[in-house]
Amino acid sequence: MERYESMDDYFKEGDLKVKEYENKPIQTIKKVLVKTTCDICKEEIKEHSTYYNIDISHSDWGDNSHESIKSKDVCSDECLSKIFQEYLEFKSETKKINIEKEELINKDW
Numbered sequence: 001m002e003r004y005e006s007m008d009d010y011f012k013e014g015d016l017k018v019k020e021y022e023n024k025p026i027q028t029i030k031k032v033l034v035k036t037t038c039d040i041c042k043e044e045i046k047e048h049s050t051y052y053n054i055d056i057s058h059s060d061w062g063d064n065s066h067e068s069i070k071s072k073d074v075c076s077d078e079c080l081s082k083i084f085q086e087y088l089e090f091k092s093e094t095k096k097i098n099i100e101k102e103e104l105i106n107k108d109w
């Protein structure tokens with residue numbers, strides 16, 4: 001049985017004996033969002049512009065509230081007022097709307 005100066009040496013030595021490492025290029029495929037379109041006017045929302053990220057849902061009895069969530073991307077105040085009108089006309093006992101204004105970042109690499 002070998003003696004080691006410290007636990008660190010013990011683990012370092014152990015790793016070298018059982019595992020060999022080499023640098024190899026790897027290719028990965030990643031699903032990346034490249035284009036976001038306004039749900040109202042169908043115009044593309046350009047990267048780094050601000051837009052509205054909207055979730056509309058309800059929790060009426062008998063419905064699966066997870067399935068009731070509708071997510072919308074909206075480009076401008078004009079389109080937001082149209083979607084808010086749709087929300088007001090939406091017939092439901094309970095309804096929720098969550099509006100977040102944020103910067104659009106498509107590419108996350």
Ligand SMILES: [Zn+2]
Nearest residue numbers: 038041075079
């Ligand atoms: Zn729009």
